[in-house]
Amino acid sequence: MIPTKDRRRVVIEGVEPEIDGGRFPIKRTLGERVIVEADVFADGHDAVACVLQYRKEQDPGWHEAPMRSLSNDRWRAEFQVTAMGRYRYTITAWVDHFLSWRNELNKRVDPKDIEIALQMGAQLLQETAARVGRSNTAWLKKQAQFLSSDDALAARTQVALGEALAYKMACYPDRRSATTYERELAVVVDDERARFSSWYELFPRSWGAVDRHGTFKDVEAELPYITAMGFDVLYLPPIHPIGRINRKGKNNSLVGEPDDVGSPWAIGSHEGGHKSIHTDLGTLEDFRRLVAKARNHGIEMALDIALQCAPDHPYVRDHPTWFRRRPDGTVQYAENPPKKYQDIYPFHFETEDRRPLYEEIKSVFLFWLEQGVRIFRVDNPHTKPCPLWEWIIGEIKRDHPQVIFLSEAFTRPKVMYRLARLGFSQSYTYFAWRNTKQELIDYLTELTRTEVREYFRPNFWPNTPDILTEYLQFGGRSAFQVRLVLAGTLAANYGIYGPAFELCEHTPREPGSEEYLSSEKYEIRNWDLNRTDSLKDFVGRLNRIRRENPALQSDCSLRFHPTDNEQLICYSKATEDMSNLILVVVNLDPWHLQSGWVELLLDELRLEPDRPYQLHDLLSDARYLWHGPKNYVALDSDVLPAHIFRLRRRIRSERDFDYFM
């Protein structure tokens, strides 16, 4: 094919952001900006004009933002997303013949050349007027006549190069040979809570009176406790009937006692399955009331969706093809040899009978949406097929764009990132196992300074019912403070599993294990929420700081600053306009006082090297005056292992008095 029909001389390439050649959308939350850059150029010396085009996916027409040229043929523009759902963006560029002509005229010296150029310009104006063909092009025609008239060269050149003409011609671009980038790229716009959220996980059955199974009503009664700590997402493990066949006993023992309550993740019994509520927790009505009351406290309920069944789940009886059978006729239970989970049957996603299975799974999400749930924490999504997630999340978010999906994929990095690209709004991370300064810097750099940040929103958890790290086991109370401050200031999304966390529960089931002793996964615990050594006030302070400082409500601005002590980590976050600027220093050593020099990257913080600045520690309320990049810090873990400074540039001095004016 001869490309003679192809008049497109402009090349558009190197578009960013663009994930996997446009295969996946990027993510934003309501009100955020999308900054788009591209390499745009044409053959020869002609000038190029370039616009960023964007629209809500369902809208018919594009909005356009002119792109401005940076250097080295790089162009940039941005747009703001103001509605939840999907946006599209692409780029269109064309050779701007008027601007090319104007640039050349500007370089002309010889009057003969200028005369010819003016004649050519007049021609171009006439052609434009003819092409546009509107009545208000009379002005243009008049200019054309003037350019080709006998008037003085200087006068005509002045009009030719004038802003008025340039402005008018920019209104009538000749885009007949424009190049439009070959891909329409997508943005998924989520609720703000997808970017900034503070999660609290609890087992409702432990929140009753001593020796009684807790209920939704008990949780409802404790909402003020959770609110006082400042959380805005309340996450409940599965609330469905728990299987009785092969039910695990306390501490995950293979054979339980008759009164053992079992694991909430062993879902389903003769009382019902994924759309039923465990009768000991209350009724569906109770649940809906809890959802509503929590919302009144500014708290959204997050539900755990674990796509697996106890042996006595109704699905097992009603849909035998949804499970794998072993040669002895029994159903295949979950295994990761030599580990066995006899109380759990995984779905057989390779079954020939997939359609009803997929539809049923979707209906589970829809059912809880109808009960008021807007956030789903999905259990082990990496053990289910990728196409399932892309379909389900796409289906749900098409009609309910505000829904948030948290991926609990503690698995290999490539799989974790793929799930994020497939549509999960947030993801658990490796944070729990990143403890040293270099580990934290490396991991956060990957999350916030590479393409990963366009689609993967980390949610940092210092503990979960499955994860009691060695750092927490051995580090004492200050270890909990350290990990809380790190989670809540490094990541805009974070969460704790409580009350185990605020009560510094730190005993593992056995040495070398990351499982809790007497884990709530298998038994009811009674927590003394009012213990004097509880961290609840500290947690409350941290969450208040997060709420009051927009710098901590997103992750892109994170920068690390050098320190000369491996146990001291220092980093900053700021709003785009730098009006809110937070500087954090943490002593990673939970046992000793550590001191040293931090060296701030003043340019990154837009601080002048020769003016002092004030640091207000939002944890201790102390204030410091610093000057220049190098400053001394000492943090005693026994007192408070971290500073969270609000940094203020403006310090009153004698220059503020009138007589300096």
Add this chain to the structure above:
Amino acid sequence: MIPTKDRRRVVIEGVEPEIDGGRFPIKRTLGERVIVEADVFADGHDAVACVLQYRKEQDPGWHEAPMRSLSNDRWRAEFQVTAMGRYRYTITAWVDHFLSWRNELNKRVDPKDIEIALQMGAQLLQETAARVGRSNTAWLKKQAQFLSSDDALAARTQVALGEALAYKMACYPDRRSATTYERELAVVVDDERARFSSWYELFPRSWGAVDRHGTFKDVEAELPYITAMGFDVLYLPPIHPIGRINRKGKNNSLVGEPDDVGSPWAIGSHEGGHKSIHTDLGTLEDFRRLVAKARNHGIEMALDIALQCAPDHPYVRDHPTWFRRRPDGTVQYAENPPKKYQDIYPFHFETEDRRPLYEEIKSVFLFWLEQGVRIFRVDNPHTKPCPLWEWIIGEIKRDHPQVIFLSEAFTRPKVMYRLARLGFSQSYTYFAWRNTKQELIDYLTELTRTEVREYFRPNFWPNTPDILTEYLQFGGRSAFQVRLVLAGTLAANYGIYGPAFELCEHTPREPGSEEYLSSEKYEIRNWDLNRTDSLKDFVGRLNRIRRENPALQSDCSLRFHPTDNEQLICYSKATEDMSNLILVVVNLDPWHLQSGWVELLLDELRLEPDRPYQLHDLLSDARYLWHGPKNYVALDSDVLPAHIFRLRRRIRSERDFDYFM
């Protein structure tokens, strides 16, 4: 759409090499390898199998190479390209149920579990036999019977985990739910000369007797001179009739004398155009003979294709729509204001009448192909539309895959790289203006250590008829040696414009200019090829070193080694098997002796830190013994400003005598 028909559980992503999401092919030369890597994984714990598929584009079926797992879900395989033209490659992967089962069986401990696993294995074998349905699956069925028999568990487990069964099952993979990567990627395979070539540019008209216009026959007579210097590409500026209208005079003067010969790039007169030969050079028959004779000397002829016309080119008369008219009726000449080229009319590629223009341009290439030319040096391709090049090069190489196109695009980097992606086999570079150590390291790192190397083959020229750099103007004879050694050892493709180069011609037309005084572009020069200060023997030595050392015949292995003197640059190149290893040290200061310590990256060179190695300087024939990473070098520009060492690991010592055995 419910993805229930989609059984593909394997994800394939992050494929490398892949240019712009598969929009452009990568490049290789005959016999080279294509190493392909990808991230490949599935949900859950199942084992994955993965093959690289490749074929010549016109072949119907794929060859397959099993990919091997590296770490972090990365897989790798390679294939060799053994024919010129286009290859395709992609990746197919699937969940390997047998391997998954085998891995699990390996972890089983409980005899009851092992028994069930064996039964499941037997089932899998039976299913496989049924699916394959061939007579030679009897063995498989026998194994299935044995696995499910009453024989001892240990005996059956041994067979189940045995290599024989694994080998057989690998012959019958179940690929019904295989994922094939969504893109077929392409490789353009060129002649070896696209990777390794030594160019010599000359103006034939200067090669006659004094005061006579040189001819093809004169060049033919001097082929031994060019051969002695070791070049294998002879590049001639345009050989067509030169326009007489507005012909430029000596030193690019606007008005020439009647006997001025004009610029060969002002193509066309009443005697003919792009398919004609300047009568003073000889006949078409002479040209064909020169091509053939050169080939006998191992030299390929490269022709200059400059898509532009002198005002008296027949095209101007016969195809008025191929040129832009100015308002005064004259044809628009080439301009880059305030510079003017009144002797040259560019084509108007935006004309409505493009098809005959494009076809004519294609026919120019085909015409010279028929005369035996296999290499085209394309003048200023960046001032012609990109779609033209992609089409022309695609068309020509489809039928003539051995043809090489060199892009003379001295323009902005993005445009330069785009032209390479569109199909140019080699490209001029910024080498001429990269003189300091850091400039050279930065530029070569970009060319050889980034994705650029997959599609952009640099051709390094220390000088051209348009480029006499300040370094050459002021650096004296050793500056020419320095730049020659750098060009010929940093880049496998390089060239010089001679005899200006070997005769160290260094006077610019005026101070601050990069144009030669009395440039051959506008007049006939008489060169004394036998001057005693000629670098011809030095050039010959360098080219012999290049020919004899395969390490210097490609660019991917280039590594820089630190030195403690900014004027000393040190780098190495090696063959893949390290059998040929070249180490170069150059004194970049053409005025002074420079000395210092070089610090070899021993790991990169696979040298042991505790054994000595020998350096044989292929320029001076001197030999040195070095030991460990740090060694001293002194280079006197007045003597010889560079070492080109062949590095030999094996050094005889007393341990080689029998009594040490």
